[in-house]
Amino acid sequence: MGSETDRAVRRDALENRRRILEAAREAFAERGVDGTSMHRIGRAAGVGQGTLYRHFEHKGALCSALLSEEIEGFVQEMRRRTEGRGPALGRLKWFLGWVARFNEQNGPLLGAIRDASAGGRRVELYGNPFYERLKNTVLELLDEAVGGEEVSPDLDVECLSDTLLAALNIDLYLYQRHQLGMERERIVAAVRSVLEGLRVRE
Amino acid sequence: MGSETDRAVRRDALENRRRILEAAREAFAERGVDGTSMHRIGRAAGVGQGTLYRHFEHKGALCSALLSEEIEGFVQEMRRRTEGRGPALGRLKWFLGWVARFNEQNGPLLGAIRDASAGGRRVELYGNPFYERLKNTVLELLDEAVGGEEVSPDLDVECLSDTLLAALNIDLYLYQRHQLGMERERIVAAVRSVLEGLRVRE
DNA sequence: AGACTGCACGGACAAATGTCCGTTTGAGGA
DNA sequence: TCCTCAAACGGACATTTGTCCGTGCAGTCT
Structure with missing residues (x-):
C-alpha cells in the first residue's frame, strides 16, 4: 500500500515551512492574529500564496501548528x-x-x-x-x-x-x-x- | 432627547427590506445558507450592495432577522x-x-x-x-x-x-x-x- | 404645486481568503 | 556529473465580504 519510493522531503520545503511559522509568529505578536492577513505572512516569509497554502491549508491550520x-x-x-x-x-x-x-x-x-x-x-x-x-x-x-x-x-x-x-x-x-x-x-x-x-x- | 421630527420610514425602504428577506429565504432554501453569497441575495432582491448592507450590517444579522x-x-x-x-x-x-x-x-x-x-x-x-x-x-x-x-x-x-x-x-x-x-x-x-x-x- | 432636505439607493471599490496552473528545482539514479 | 521527474514554487485570478460616496427620490413644509 505504501508508495514504493518515499522521496525525502525537499530541503527548501522544510526551510519554507519554518520561515512561514516564524513570520507568522512575529506578525501575530506585532499586529494581532486578526490583524494579520495570509498575504502579509506570505510576503514576510518570502514565499508565494501557493506555497503558503500548500503548507497550511488555511489560517486555522497555521494557528494550530503554531499552537502545538x-x-x-x-x-x-x-x-x-x-x-x-x-x-x-x-x-x-x-x-x-x-x-x-x-x-x-x-x-x-x-x-x-x-x-x-x-x-x-x-x-x-x-x-x-x-x-x-x-x-x-x-x-x-x-x-x-x-x-x-x-x-x-x-x-x-x-x-x-x-x-x-x-x-x-x-x-x-x-x-x-x-x-x-x-x-x-x-x-x-x-x-x-x-x-x-x-x-x-x- | 428624541429627535423633534420623526420622519416616517420611507415606503421604498420598507419594501426593499421585505424583498431582501424574501430573496434570502428563497436562495437559502435552494442553495443552502453557505452556498448563497450576499451579492446574489442583493441581485435577486433587485437592490445594490449598499442597500443590502444598510438593512443588514452583515450576513449574520440577515440570518438573525430571518430566524426571528x-x-x-x-x-x-x-x-x-x-x-x-x-x-x-x-x-x-x-x-x-x-x-x-x-x-x-x-x-x-x-x-x-x-x-x-x-x-x-x-x-x-x-x-x-x-x-x-x-x-x-x-x-x-x-x-x-x-x-x-x-x-x-x-x-x-x-x-x-x-x-x-x-x-x-x-x-x-x-x-x-x-x-x-x-x-x-x-x-x-x-x-x-x-x-x-x-x-x-x- | 413646487422646492427643500435628508434618508435611501446602487454600484464601484477595497481587502481578504483560497485556488489554479505554468514554471522551477532539489534529490536520486545512471 | 548529468538527467529525470515529482514535488514545490509563486503569483495571477476567482470569489466573497464589507465600505464609500455621488446621485436620486419620498415625504414634508410653505
Whole structure:
C-alpha cells in the first residue's frame, strides 16, 4: 500500500515551512492574529500564496501548528498530573482548571482557529486531534470515576465529556472573562460544582 | 432627547427590506445558507450592495432577522411552558429540551450566525438579545429553584446559566448529531443529568 | 404645486481568503 | 556529473465580504 519510493522531503520545503511559522509568529505578536492577513505572512516569509497554502491549508491550520509548537511543556504537565494516582474526580477537577489556564494563555490563537472552522469546515472544530485529546482525557477520568464508584454508573460519560468541555469553549470563555468581567477561578468553580453534583449520594 | 421630527420610514425602504428577506429565504432554501453569497441575495432582491448592507450590517444579522421571523409560535410556547407553575427544575429541564429542538430545526441559520460572529464580532455571539433571552430564562428558573430550595443556595447561578447553555451550543450540537451520530434525546438527557446533580441532598 | 432636505439607493471599490496552473528545482539514479 | 521527474514554487485570478460616496427620490413644509 505504501508508495514504493518515499522521496525525502525537499530541503527548501522544510526551510519554507519554518520561515512561514516564524513570520507568522512575529506578525501575530506585532499586529494581532486578526490583524494579520495570509498575504502579509506570505510576503514576510518570502514565499508565494501557493506555497503558503500548500503548507497550511488555511489560517486555522497555521494557528494550530503554531499552537502545538508553543505548548509542549504545558502538555507535559497535563499528562503528568492527569495520569497520577488518587481520586479520578479530583484529577478531573484539576484538568478542567488546566483547560481554563490554557484558554487564558492562548485566547487569540484559539479564537482564530475557531473562526477558521466555519461553513464547510464546521466539523474541524471538534473533529481534530487536539480536541479529541482533551475529550479523551475527560472521558478516561470519568470512566475511572465510575470504576471507583465516585459517580453513578448510569451516567452517559461519552456525552458528558463534551458537555463539560463545552462549558470552557473559547467563545464563551472570552465572553465571560472580558465582557462579563468574570474571574478565571469563578468560571472554573462553576464547572467544578457541576462535577461535584455528579458524585454518588449516600 | 428624541429627535423633534420623526420622519416616517420611507415606503421604498420598507419594501426593499421585505424583498431582501424574501430573496434570502428563497436562495437559502435552494442553495443552502453557505452556498448563497450576499451579492446574489442583493441581485435577486433587485437592490445594490449598499442597500443590502444598510438593512443588514452583515450576513449574520440577515440570518438573525430571518430566524426571528420564523419562530414566533415557537417562542410563544417557550414563554407559556416556562412561566407556568410547578417545580422550577422541571420547567428548566423542559426548557433545555426546547433549546435542543430549536437547534434541530434551525441548524443552518444558527450555524451561519455563529460563523458571522468571528474576529472583531466575537462578542455578538453571546452579547445579543436572543442569547440573553435564553440565558435570562435559565437564570430565572435557576433562581426560582434556589428560592424553592430545590437546589443549593451556594450555586453560582449566573455562571451556571452560561455553562448549561454551552452544552447545547450549535457547533457542538451539530457535531454530536451528525458526526458522532447521537440522538437528540441523548444529548438532552446528558444536560438534564447535570441539572439533576445540582438538586439538594437530604 | 413646487422646492427643500435628508434618508435611501446602487454600484464601484477595497481587502481578504483560497485556488489554479505554468514554471522551477532539489534529490536520486545512471 | 548529468538527467529525470515529482514535488514545490509563486503569483495571477476567482470569489466573497464589507465600505464609500455621488446621485436620486419620498415625504414634508410653505
